[in-house]
Structure formats: structure tokens, C-alpha cells
Amino acid sequence: MDIFIQQLINGLTTGSVYAVVALGYTMVYGVIQLINFAHGEVVMIGAMVAFSVIVSLAGSGLPPLAIVACGIIAAIPSCMIIGYFLERVAYRPLRHAPRLAPLITAIGMSIILQHLALLVWGRNPIAFPQIIDNPSFAIGGASITGVQIAIILLCFAMMAALTWFVFRTKFGIAIRATAEDVRVAGLMGINANAVIAATFVIGAALGAIAGVMFGTYYGIVHYTMGFILGLKAFCAAVLGGIGNIAGAMVGGILLGLVEAMATGYIGEITDLCRWPGGGTSFLVERCADGGNFVLFGSNYQDVFAFLVLILVLVFRPSGLLGERVAERA
């Protein structure tokens, strides 16, 4: 039970980060049906920028929260500029090209961003400096840290803010109209280019904050972190129903929980010594004295998101909250 609560907390933490990153994929997809492969790299760059700032301010004597805030404040505009640049330079010229073209461009941009980050920050990870003492609170037999609480609260606040923005503001309505039909939205006087650029910029800003939180949670950031984080967030978006904002949030949190639970229990579940009939000849020796024979341990953590993706695509390709995604006629 302790493991369960602990993994619930951990899953909620990573899940809310996935959810915020997934929003970046889903907003862009909702409007122009493009998977922005480079989104994960934008998130990574946000984290790298923030950590550079945080590390350089670590000895300044500023209060720790102010330092982190400075990091985030530096990361947001950096990512927004990159997001805008991506849309303007890489994707917009290809808006009427065959589908394969923007996808390949997205891959290209992802490689470019990742290796530019490598040039700027080098191969070594940047560690979060010891400026915050991270208090830990006991819940049942498990514990939740201050950082976890902050991440969960901040992510939910961002999701709430985005929902308000998209459903209650004029610009949000323009985004939803463009998502319905770019051409018609244009006829209604909506500047579709501006809306599309805005989805990139908003997604990048959210991603920047998510990147910083993800890095803070694990204590380090690295130029390759965007790939796997992006992949998982995309899985989350598909799980919830890509193009659907609520879906990205639900999918992200659910994926975080599934991943945490699977990682927490897979060792136990695949331990052949715990299986009935575990006394077969070759196992007897291994299982004696509380030994184990774990087929798959927690080192398979990165596999689960992908398995979820495959399962969703097989059984409910439109995702939990999505509309149908099969090729339109």
C-alpha cells in the first residue's frame, strides 16, 4: 500500500508535467494537424536556459524562489521565440506541401535544436544547485516533497489558465474557430497565420515551464532530455485524444500514473519466484533465501508510455476524449 500511495504521488507529479507538454503538441495538432516533433526540444531548451540562469545566480544571495523564478522568466521568452521561429521559418512555408514534407522538416528541426543545445551547453548534464531545502511530508507510509507539491499545483494552475484562455477569451475563440476550419476562420476575418503562430508560442511557453519543473524534479537537465519527454507527452496527447485540450490534460496525468504504477509493480509482477509453481528446477536455487527472478524490472520504465500508445491506437485510436482521427476523405 505504501508503494501504491508513493507511486500515486510520483505519477501525479510526472503526469502533470506530461500534461503540460502534451498541451503543446495537441494545440498545434488541433489547428494544423501537424505533429511538431521539435516540441520536446523546445521544452529541453527551456530547461537548459532556466538551469543556466539558476546555476549562475546560485551564489548571488537572492532568495531561492526568486532564483528559480528568474530561471523560469528567462526560459519562457527564449522558448516563445524558438516556437515562433519554428512555425515561421520551418512549417509555414510548407503549409500546402504534401503531408510528409512538414513531418520531415519537424524531424530536421528537432535534430538542429538538439545539436545546437549540445554546442551551447556541452555533453554534460547541468545539475540543480543546492539552494532549496526540499521539505518532505509524510502521507500514510509515503512522502511528498515540496517540489512535487509545487509542480502539481503549478501544472494544474497552467491548465486552468489555458482552459480559461481558450474557452473564455476572444483570441481563444479564434483559435478554436481556426481549429475547426482554417479557411472559413479566415473568411470570418480571423488572421489564421497569427492564430497558428500563437498556438506555437503558447505551447512553447507552457513547455518552457514544464521543462524547468521536470528538470527540478529529477535534479538535472541534459540536451537529450527533450526526446523521451516529448515522446511520452505525445503518447499522452494521443491517449487523451489528440487535438483535444482536455484530452491532453487527462491523458498526461493518466499516463504519468500508469507509468508510475507499472514501474512500481512490474518487478514484483514479473518475479517468477512469486509465481505459483515457482519451484521448477532451475528456479529453486535462484529463489531460495528470498532470492528473485525478475524478468522485467523498473529499468523498463520508458517502455510503458509506448505500450500505452500502441494499445490506444489498436483499441481506441481517437483517444479517450477525442473525435475520430482516421484519414478524412
Add this chain to the structure above:
Amino acid sequence: MANFITSLDKKNKLGLALIAVALIVLPFVLASAGTAWVRILNFAILYVFLALGLNIVVGFAGLLDLGYIAFYAVGAYVYALLASPHFGLHLPFWVIIPIGAAVACVAGMVLGAPTLKLRGDYLAIVTLGFGEIVRVFMNNLSNPINVTNGPKGITLIDSFKIGSFDLGKSDVFGGLIFSGPIKYYYLLLIVLLAVIVINKRLQDSRIGRAWVAIREDEVAAKAAGINTRNIKLLAFAMGASFGGIAGGMFAAIQGFVSPESFVLTESTMILAMVVLGGMGNIWGVIAGALLLSFVPELLRYTVQPVQEALFGHAIIEPEVLRMLIFGIALVLTMRFMPAGLWPEARHRREMEAKREGKK
């Protein structure tokens, strides 16, 4: 092939003969500069092989496969496990290579079946994930039963042997030293020729036309009676098998496999070869693959010394520069010449037709 040769005129026959002679002599010329160059050439041919396999998927059928290297990895590990001291198995290569191809093919179908009926983007992301999963398994399947030997990889893999003739060892024929790499070069050359012929024939067949039709307009292809899901799956499975075969040869030539050889950047590099060369055009893809395989060597011998001369040390590692070049190549190609440096033959045919029309 026979038709092809007889249909050539005298001038072309002479040209073909010259190319053949050049290809036969090439390894000896390179060997005089160092056996390392023959190895580089061999790996370049393997890349051509891979690029042609991916071209079936991306170029012909228009399906974006971003985890192609995973099938290469599957082929390589199948060979490594069945022909090394790791399990004490030493099956002959002509048994293992088809097994590797079959395993890769099945992996491709399992992956493609759920995704191919959906939008193309899903295939891209699923293959991307698959590449990563295969790497996770290669790295971790060393416990509790040691299958892959983890990040350390598998060593002492058998070379190709036919009876007592070992492609991995040096032999002397008629006073000439045929080193291992040179022997493999000839094998690769023969295999490559076969692969080119197969690709060409597929392209000009009923199946090849169906692939291109799907790439051009899937709805129209369906209406014209093509079972698009099956035909796409076929392209995907064919591409995967090619990757599996190439992987087996890689394992034998290298004598060593580890997860390091099968990272995402390799997938992207092969994609860049196909895209830059010209999706769908066999000769363009070959040219793209050769060009990009020699880029790292080129950078090693140019950028590195130049940087050292200018700054005293290398600021940009050639490896990073290489990836940047690939990324930029992908973006610029899509933007300015989506058909690649050497566009598909029909485009060229069209150009010629126009030019003749103007005369």
C-alpha cells in the same frame, strides 16, 4: 538484367564496362591508402543498402518510418546471438540471415498493422518509439537471463564462412592479398547489385505502382481498387526485411554489436540519405547514401584541421557538425527541392520532354 544489357547501345556498354572495372579495382586502390578506407567503403555500401530499404517505405509508399534502425538492430542481434560464443551457437550465415530478415519482417508487421490504417503521422511516432524500445531491450535484456549482454554488447561474432573459405580472413590469390574487408567488399557489391535489381523490379511492378499510387492519393488509390492497408503493410514489411538483412551483414563484418550502434541518430541519417538523394528515385537514394556516408570522413579531414589551425582546438566536434548538417539538409531539402538532389526519374523525364518540346 539480361534485357537491360542488350538494350544498351555500344557507348553505354563501354561505360558500363568501365564502371565495372573501376568497382572491381577500387578496393585495391583504397587498400593502398589504408585498409581503414576499405572498411569505410563497406559501411557506405551497407548504408546504401539501408537507404534503399527505407526508400521502399518512405520513397515509394510515402510512409514515414523514423525507427528504421531498429530493424537493422534486430537483424544484427539475431545474427550475433546465433553465431557467437555468447550462446555457443555457430549457425552458418545462410541460415541466420533469412531468420534475421524474417524476425525483422514480423516486427515490422506487428508494428505496422495497428498504425497503418491511421494517419501517416502515427506511424512516424510509433516507429520512433519502437526504435527507442528496441534500444531499451538491448540494454536491459541481460537480466535475469543474459540474452543481449546489455550495454557491453556481443563480441567475437562469426564472420561469413563457406566451407573453409572465411570472408573475415586474408587470402592470397594469384599474388594479390585479399584482406577480409576486400572480400566483404565484393560480397557487398554483389548483394548491392541484387538489391538494386530487386528495387527496380519492384518499382516497375504492379505492387510498386500501387505503392506510388498510395503515396500520391490514398483515397483515389482505394477507389481504384487497391487494398491500401495490405499494400502499405507490405511496403513496411519489405523495408523491415531489408533492414534485417543489412543488420546481419553488419554484425558479421563488424564482429561486434552493441546498443550504441543503433541509436536514433542513425535512423535520422538514413532518412536524410533518402530525402536528400530524392525520395523514390533509386539512383538518387544511392547517391544520397554515398554522399552522406562520406560526410563524416570528409569533416574529419577538413573541418577538424581547419578548426585546429584557427583556434588551436576543435570548437565544433565533427560528430555534432555532421548531425547539424543532416538536420539542415532535411529542412532545406523539404523547403527548396522536395524531390531531392536527384529527383525521381519521372520528374526528369518530364523535364526532358519539356526541353524537347521547346526545340
Add this chain to the structure above:
Amino acid sequence: MSATINEVLMEARGVGKRFGGVQALKDVSLTIRRNEIYGLIGPNGAGKTTFFNVLTGLYQRDDGDVLFEGNVLNLTSPHEVARVGIARTFQNIRLFGNMTAMENVMVGRHVRTHQNVIGAIFRTKAERAEEAAIRRRAEELLHYVGVADRAQDLAKNLSYGDQRRLEIARALATDPKLLALDEPAAGMNATETAGLRTLIEGVRADGLTVLLIEHDVKLVMGLCDRVAVLDYGQKIAEDVPAVVRANPKVIEAYIGTSTH
């Protein structure tokens, strides 16, 4: 006219189709007889193309049945529809732009041919024979529709009228029993329309049945044996052109919409 003229080839019984809350088709029943040219007309948005897409397997119907040669069609994919003998063209021409005209037609033979990868790789005798047959048939069809001189040009470079004809040739390559044309005269000038008319008459003369969805009422009335009229997703008339033309409901539907 042969005795088979009254034999029913295709029949729709109470076909309905909804998109969300919109009832695009409601209880549409009609019969197409073998070897006739059957016209389907109606004002914009009447559901012509929707019906067409239901018929050719692109959409799944919500109610009713479609019978073809007496059997209920329960096909989930357009390629199966092509296999049973219904070929179609598209309102906004859908050719394989980067393939030659010849190749476009050759693709149409796919459903009637069988060679697989093995045959292609080894260029077996059977494969070569089949390939030659495909090529021959495609050449014939290009002649038939009158674009033989553009055989080696890319489809996207053909003139508009030629593209329409090429699309018909591709459809004919599937050996259909029913050729379904979705607004083939759209965007054509008078000469091109006249040529199209000759072509459609020729197709019928060769024993095929033609379903024609058209906006050009004059063409339909002059060409079709029988005509059905759709309005707001419902059939309001079905008869020989002269009768349909005099039907007050039809007049109202057309005049009613034209004053909007």
C-alpha cells in the same frame, strides 16, 4: 436495345446517412437498371455526393440497404466496392499526379491482377505476361478515352479535360459493371462537354451501366435514360427526363433554390 434493359443492376432501399445531427440522406430508394445511363441531379447540398460516397464505400450508411446484382453490399472499404464492379471518379479530380497517364490507368488494373512481390522480384513468366496484358489494356483505354498521345506525360500536367478523361480511363480499367461519375462535366467548356457526352454514350454502347451525378441539367436531360432528383437528402422524383422535367416538385426545388 437488348432484353436485359429492365434487369435491375443496383438498388438502394431506404438509404439514410447522418453527419452528427444533420440528416444528409433520408430514406433514399432508387433502382438502376443494367445498361442504362442513370442521372442523379439536385440543387447544391441536396446529398448527391453523399449518396455517391455511400454507394462507393467511402462512407458507411446508417440506414437501409444497397443491393448490387441482387446481393446486399456490406462492404467496409472502397477497394472492395471496386472489386465487385463499381468504379467511380471524383468531383474534384483525384489522379496520381506524379505518375504518368499510362501508369494511372495501369493502377486501375490492380484489382483485376494478381502478381505478388515474388513474381515481381524474379520477373517470372506469369508476371511478365500479366504486366504486358496490363500495359496493353491501359493503352487501349487511353485510346478509348482519347488521351493516348499524352500517355507518357505526368497526370498533373494534363489539361483539365484530359484529366477528366484519364480519370474515367482509370475507372474503366477496373472492369466495372457500373461506372459512377461524380460531376464529370464540372468546369468543362462546351466542346469538352460534347466530347464527354460522346464518351459516356460509347461506354454504354459497350455494355456498361453509367450513374451520372451532374449539375449540368441540360447534359443530364439529354443523355440519361432515367433521372432521379434529390432535394434536402430525399428523393423527390425518379423517371424518364421528360416526366421529371415537368414534375412540379422538381421545378420548385430548382427555382426555390435559385432565388436564394
